[in-house]
Amino acid sequence: QVLLVESGGGLVQAGGSLRLSCVASGRTFSNYAMGWFRQAPGKEREFVAAINRGGGRTYYADAVKGRFTIARDNAKNTVYLQMNSLKPEDTAVYYCAADDSPFVRTASDRYDYWGQGTQVTVSS
Numbered sequence: 001q002v003l004l005v006e007s008g009g010g011l012v013q014a015g016g017s018l019r020l021s022c023v024a025s026g027r028t029f030s031n032y033a034m035g036w037f038r039q040a041p042g043k044e045r046e047f048v049a050a051i052n053r054g055g056g057r058t059y060y061a062d063a064v065k066g067r068f069t070i071a072r073d074n075a076k077n078t079v080y081l082q083m084n085s086l087k088p089e090d091t092a093v094y095y096c097a098a099d100d101s102p103f104v105r106t107a108s109d110r111y112d113y114w115g116q117g118t119q120v121t122v123s124s
Contacts, residue, residue, distance in 0.1 A: 002026045002098050002113040009094060009118030012086055016122070020081040022096030022115055029077040030054070033099040036070060036081045037108055038092035038120075047106040048094070049081060059104045064090075086122045093117040 008020040020036070035050035049060045049070040058070050069082040079096055097111035105111075 002032065004096050004098060004113055004115035006094065006096050006115045006118040009120045011121045011123065014086060014088055014122055014124050016086050017082070017084045018086065018120060020083065020094055020096075020118060020120075022079045022081075024077045024079075024098065030074040031100065032112075033101050033104055034070075034072060034079040035097045035099060035105070035111060036079075037095045037097060038090075039095070039117075040089075040092040043092075045095070045108055047108065050099075050104045050106065051079065052104050053102060057104050059106065061106075083120070086120075088122045088124045090120060091122050092120060094120050 003025045006022045033052050036048040037045050038048050039045040047061050051058045051070045055072045067085045072079040095117045096115045098113040099111045
């Protein structure tokens with residue numbers, strides 16, 4: 001069992017920045033690829049970014065490429081999502097997830113464990 005706890009969400013104006021954190025506990029963090037997903041009201045959950053076990057490989061959704069950066073610190077059991085140049089359409093609940101795989105994957109049904117989510121609201 002892996003417990004994931006997100007933090008760092010909040011209200012920010014368009015063009016601003018936020019950094020989300022997700023702390024893992026329970027099993028060896030470095031055994032898991034990590035991903036960030038988001039879900040806006042009335043919409044399906046969508047992939048945002050993912051990073052492999054060692055942190056050397058990342059992948060981004062086109063909607064956030066160039067604005068968001070995913071990173072991890074295995075010594076701190078933490079994955080981050082740095083979000084810059086935020087837009088109102090980035091408003092959503094953001095979830096981190098853990099995938100017991102050596103690959104970087106975008107499909108939510110591949111992920112084994114999920115956090116409770118943190119709300120990000122971007123005002124125009």
